[in-house]
Amino acid sequence: MHTSATTGFDGAATVRLPRPAPPFARTPVLVLGALVTALLVVLAPRYDLVTDELYFLAAGKFHLDWGYMDQQPLVPFLAAFLDTAFPGSLLAFRLPAALATGLGVVVAALVAREFGGNGKAQVLAAAAYALSPWLLVNGHWLTASTMEPLQWTAMIWLLVRWIRLHGHGIRRDRLLLGIGLIAALAVQTKFQVVVLCAALLLSTAITGPRAVLARPALWVAVAIPVVTAVPTLWWQAANGWPALEMGTAVNEENDRLLLVPTALFYSGIVVGAVLCCYGLAVLLRSPALHAYRFLGWTTLAVLVFFLVTGGRPNYLAGLFGVLFAAASVGLQHRSGKLLWPACAISAVLPLAMLPVYPLDVLARHPEIPNYPRLYETGWPELTDAVTRAYRALPPEQQRRAVVVAETYYLAGALDVRGRPAGLPRVYSPHRGYWFFGAPPADADVVLYVGKRSLSDHFRRSQRLGKVESGLVNMARGNEITLYQAPAQPWPELWPRLRTL
Structure with a gap:
């Protein structure tokens, strides 16, 4: 990893940032992203629409509005558009979800690259993203929770890139504006992105780099999603803030003691869970990633928020990419003899959870646990x-x-x-x-x-x-x-x- 010494953004201790960023492992990362997308495209016509897809489609076709109790209007609008443009086509309907998941694989690798990760680290981060049971299986459906992980990962990638460049005197404030544009899409997808943004701002204010808080472009970026969310907030206010009632319902449905174990299960048995835990430790303790320590505290802040207020384990899925990237950088100079066999083992569960079984087999063997069979047929x-x-x-x-x-x-x-x-x-x-x-x-x-x-x-x-x-x-x-x-x-x- 090529690094250079530089003064901390707030005049604090010296940190080291990669300069320049390592070469992008273009071929293996893009191949991984393409394989994930191709797999999801092939499986898109299998079975039928899932429960939430039906709800989003009905909302968009028959009840399009500025807001909803449990989601925001972006995905219902997209569902209605796709169904109108390509009536009855499951392939076209689910194509954006497949593309979003494949792109998430690539963006996770780009985060690792900004952290100073070499080609091996970038490929490992991409592979971990692809092998997450939640991210892969959810990529089979056009839902709000499918789009959210890519949005969160892309926002973090742009912020990390701004910090690395700024640490070497390069001002790319358009990256901050890009965060604002993605946040505007994210807030029209799910309100949970507000928790991420608040945690990022608070962690940055406490631990640095505070230089980003002095940039006017950041506050323009903050204003973009706030302004675009006005119609949705107006709808919520006019209807008695039903999103708060939905939060209560989610809290009653989920056991807070199982939030972390289930989230780790969603991240991936073996590789995903290990990399999430190790990645958090790397962000909080590694001298090489000192400038990005705020991301570790952001992760903890988001986790504590949902532990206290109640939330679903998948609410943490948007942080998988940055944790995979940090862990991959921490492991890049170590032997990888066990990593790739572990990846092969980790692939079994997410692939088995996809709609790969013939329906007549599932009819003869109802004991086979299969989420798509339960909710898509x-x-x-x-x-x-x-x-x-x-x-x-x-x-x-x-x-x-x-x-x-x-x-x-x-x-x-x-x-x-x-x-x-x-x-x-x-x-x-x-x-x-x-x-x-x-x-x-x-x-x-x-x-x-x-x-x-x-x-x-x-x-x-x-x-x-x-x-x-x-x-x-x-x-x-x-x-x-x-x-x-x-x-x-x-x-x-x-x-x-x-x-x-």
Whole structure:
């Protein structure tokens, strides 16, 4: 690693920064990124849309707005655009997710390069990113949590690059503006990026390099996402800040004691988990990365925030890339005899979690744990069952009927798949779907899909059937019930039915 001595940014102790950055390991890194993208493209048409994809697509096509309870408008807008431009194409729909994941592999290597990592370190950081079960499997879906890790990693890469160049008297303030533009996209994807930005600013103010805080370009960069977030914040305020309610729901769903172990599992069995832990130690203790020590404290600040307030383990996935990069730099001068066999072992789990199994095999072996099978299948059977029940109603009941689904993912599937089949608009009192509105006042016939009973809220009920599927999935086993004559007007009933 080529380094040069320089005075600390705040006139503090001398630090050493790479000058120039080591050559980019272009061929192996780009090949890794291309392989990841190609794998995800090949698997894109497998199975069906996942629960969150259905929700995002329904939100974008039928309920496009400036904000939502649980997500922001960027991915719903993108989902609706792709479905309109390429109707019915899972390949086109999921292509941005595949590209984002492959690009994340490359950006993780670029972070390692800015840290002073040689070709071996860059390839290791890229490989660790590619072998993360969460990052790879999530790259199969077009969701907000797919885009977030790339956004976080790219922001950190630009900041690290600015620091390295500034340490040698080179001012590239456009890098700071680039961070602001990416942050503007990130805040329209998920609000969690606000936690990252706050942690970065606080850690930099405490540990340095404080020179970045004196740059006007930084504060312009901060203003960009703030200004672009005004419509979303206005929507949140107008609707009673439902994002806070979503935070409470997430906290109740997750065990804080399992946050770190599960996040390490998501980062990768063997290689990913080890590199995350070692990478944090390198950022906090390595003299070679002294100028970037604030990133170690940023990681701890983000972790503590979600431990205290409650969060999902995948909220930490945006930090995997920088931790992989720091660990790879710390290991670059050590023997790699065990690293590459460990990478091969680490590849087994993420590959097994992808939709690689034929569905007839999964039908014969329901004991096989398979996340895509559980959340990506059963939607045609669900739609067919509800459509048959709706068509069996007398014509006068059909005219007054609405479909109400117990959960947002059932509602999303029936909204997306059911409308072309002739179903009326779908409603749900669950999470973000509740904000899409209550059934109209004259809707006194309800086809309810779910396992919860609403008998206390209607004067008449009749069980019509159950969703059957040859696979174990989220659709199978849901009851279809005909409810008539609501006991209260919908404006009074709808808040009583709401669930988080």
